[in-house]
Amino acid sequence: MNEDSPFPKHSERRDAAANRQRIVTAALKLFEENGIEDVSMNQIATEAKVGPGTLYRRYHNKSDLCLDLIQDSIDRLFTDMDSYLDANSGLSPDARLMGLLRLLIRFREKKIDLLKGVDVLVSKKHTFINSPLHDKLQKLFVGLFEEMADSSSSLPTSVFKADLLIATFSNQFYLFQKETRCYSPEKFLTQLDALFLKK
Amino acid sequence: MNEDSPFPKHSERRDAAANRQRIVTAALKLFEENGIEDVSMNQIATEAKVGPGTLYRRYHNKSDLCLDLIQDSIDRLFTDMDSYLDANSGLSPDARLMGLLRLLIRFREKKIDLLKGVDVLVSKKHTFINSPLHDKLQKLFVGLFEEMADSSSSLPTSVFKADLLIATFSNQFYLFQKETRCYSPEKFLTQLDALFLKK
DNA sequence: ATATTAGACGGAGATATCTCCGGTTGTCAA
DNA sequence: TTGACAACCGGAGATATCTCCGTCTAATAT
Incomplete structure (x- = not known):
C-alpha cells in the first residue's frame, strides 16, 4: 500500500x-x-x-x-528487537521472549493513542490479510517458541501460541485489560509470562 | 438496552x-x-x-x-451449558471446561454469519463495558480454572486466562484462525486444550 | 366514552465516508 | 526547450449513519 x-x-x-x-x-x-x-x-x-x-x-x-x-516507531521497534536478540543470544529463549515483550509493551504504551485508531497487529477490516507488523512478530515469536519446545510440542502449537500472544496486544484485548481489569503494563507482562512461558 | x-x-x-x-x-x-x-x-x-x-x-x-x-440462541447456549455442568459434575474441571468449549464452538459455528456482524464476546465499540455473554462465560471459566488451580496459581491468573480464552472466540481471532490458518473447529479445540488445560 | 399523556412514529437533514472523472501538472525523453 | 503522458488534483455527488422534533396514537385513568 x-x-x-x-x-x-x-x-x-x-x-x-x-x-x-x-x-x-x-x-x-x-x-x-x-x-x-x-x-x-x-x-x-x-x-x-x-x-x-x-x-x-x-x-x-x-x-x-x-x-x-507511527511507521517510524514501528521501524524503530523492529531494529530494537533485532539488536536486542543480537546482544542477548546467550540468554534462554524464555528470557529473550520476555525481552521482546518488554520492548513491544513499551512501544504499545508510548503509541497508545494512535494505536487506538488502527489495529496494526491484526488485519484490515473484513479481509484477513496479515499486517507486516503481525508477520514480523509472528516470525520472531514462533522461532523462540520452537527453540524452547520440548519433543511433545509441535509447530502448529507454536504458531497458535504466537498468534494468541500477539492478539493480547490488540486494542480489543489490551485495552480491555488495561481499562477494565486495571492492569499495569508490568502486571500484564507477568500474566503473559505465567501463561506463555512457565510451561 | x-x-x-x-x-x-x-x-x-x-x-x-x-x-x-x-x-x-x-x-x-x-x-x-x-x-x-x-x-x-x-x-x-x-x-x-x-x-x-x-x-x-x-x-x-x-x-x-x-x-x-441471535438472542434466542444465546439463551439456549446458556441453558445447555448449565445443564451440561449439572449432568457432569462428577468429571474433572478440565473435562468440564472442554465440554463447555465444545458447546461454545458449536454455537459459534452455527451462528457464524450473524456473529460476524457483532462481537458479542467483547464490548460495544470504544466503551469497554462487558457484554452479558462475556460476563456469563467469564464466570463459568474462572470457576473451573479456580477449581483446577494448584497452590501456585492465583485468582488474577484465572481471570486473565478466562479473558484470553474467551477472546479466542472473537471475530478477530477465531475467524483469522479459521480462514487464514485453516483450522477446523476440532483442531482449534485441540490447540485450546494444549494451551489452557494441559498444565 | 373520553381525556390525558407517555412514548412511538416518520422523515427531513446534518455529517461522514468514499468514488468518479474532467481538468491540471510534474517528469522525462527527445 | 518542448511535447507527451502518467499521475495527481479537486470537488461534486452517491450513499450511509444517526439525530432531532413536530405529529400522532396506544394505553390508562376518570
Missing part, C-alpha cells in the same frame, strides 16, 4: 509529496487538539487544504493514516 | 411490537439475500416500512440488531 521502499522506481511527485506532508501535519495537529475519535477525514482534508479525493487516494481510511503516523 | 425482562412494567406498545417484528423479518430476509455486510440500515428500514428514526431508536447500530437476532 505505502510505497516506502528505499528506492522506488519513480519517486513521489513533488506536489504529491507536499500534499502528503500537509496531510500528516494537519492530522497530527487535529488529533492533538480533538482526539483521534473526534476528527473526521473531511476535517483533515480541509485543514490540509486538499480535496477528499486526494486524501482518500493516499489513505483508504483513518486507520491507514494512523499507521503511517 | 433490550427490555426483554419477563414482565416489564409496561409491555411494549402494540404498534411498537409490530414494527419490531417487521424489522426483524426484513433484516433476516435481506441478510439472507445479500449478506450482512452488504445490507444497510436504510435498506432494512425501507424493507420494514419504518422510518430510519424508528429503526435507530430500537437498535443503535447493525451490531445491536444482529445481537437481537
Whole structure:
C-alpha cells in the first residue's frame, strides 16, 4: 500500500509529496487538539487544504493514516528487537521472549493513542490479510517458541501460541485489560509470562 | 438496552411490537439475500416500512440488531451449558471446561454469519463495558480454572486466562484462525486444550 | 366514552465516508 | 526547450449513519 521502499522506481511527485506532508501535519495537529475519535477525514482534508479525493487516494481510511503516523516507531521497534536478540543470544529463549515483550509493551504504551485508531497487529477490516507488523512478530515469536519446545510440542502449537500472544496486544484485548481489569503494563507482562512461558 | 425482562412494567406498545417484528423479518430476509455486510440500515428500514428514526431508536447500530437476532440462541447456549455442568459434575474441571468449549464452538459455528456482524464476546465499540455473554462465560471459566488451580496459581491468573480464552472466540481471532490458518473447529479445540488445560 | 399523556412514529437533514472523472501538472525523453 | 503522458488534483455527488422534533396514537385513568 505505502510505497516506502528505499528506492522506488519513480519517486513521489513533488506536489504529491507536499500534499502528503500537509496531510500528516494537519492530522497530527487535529488529533492533538480533538482526539483521534473526534476528527473526521473531511476535517483533515480541509485543514490540509486538499480535496477528499486526494486524501482518500493516499489513505483508504483513518486507520491507514494512523499507521503511517507511527511507521517510524514501528521501524524503530523492529531494529530494537533485532539488536536486542543480537546482544542477548546467550540468554534462554524464555528470557529473550520476555525481552521482546518488554520492548513491544513499551512501544504499545508510548503509541497508545494512535494505536487506538488502527489495529496494526491484526488485519484490515473484513479481509484477513496479515499486517507486516503481525508477520514480523509472528516470525520472531514462533522461532523462540520452537527453540524452547520440548519433543511433545509441535509447530502448529507454536504458531497458535504466537498468534494468541500477539492478539493480547490488540486494542480489543489490551485495552480491555488495561481499562477494565486495571492492569499495569508490568502486571500484564507477568500474566503473559505465567501463561506463555512457565510451561 | 433490550427490555426483554419477563414482565416489564409496561409491555411494549402494540404498534411498537409490530414494527419490531417487521424489522426483524426484513433484516433476516435481506441478510439472507445479500449478506450482512452488504445490507444497510436504510435498506432494512425501507424493507420494514419504518422510518430510519424508528429503526435507530430500537437498535443503535447493525451490531445491536444482529445481537437481537441471535438472542434466542444465546439463551439456549446458556441453558445447555448449565445443564451440561449439572449432568457432569462428577468429571474433572478440565473435562468440564472442554465440554463447555465444545458447546461454545458449536454455537459459534452455527451462528457464524450473524456473529460476524457483532462481537458479542467483547464490548460495544470504544466503551469497554462487558457484554452479558462475556460476563456469563467469564464466570463459568474462572470457576473451573479456580477449581483446577494448584497452590501456585492465583485468582488474577484465572481471570486473565478466562479473558484470553474467551477472546479466542472473537471475530478477530477465531475467524483469522479459521480462514487464514485453516483450522477446523476440532483442531482449534485441540490447540485450546494444549494451551489452557494441559498444565 | 373520553381525556390525558407517555412514548412511538416518520422523515427531513446534518455529517461522514468514499468514488468518479474532467481538468491540471510534474517528469522525462527527445 | 518542448511535447507527451502518467499521475495527481479537486470537488461534486452517491450513499450511509444517526439525530432531532413536530405529529400522532396506544394505553390508562376518570
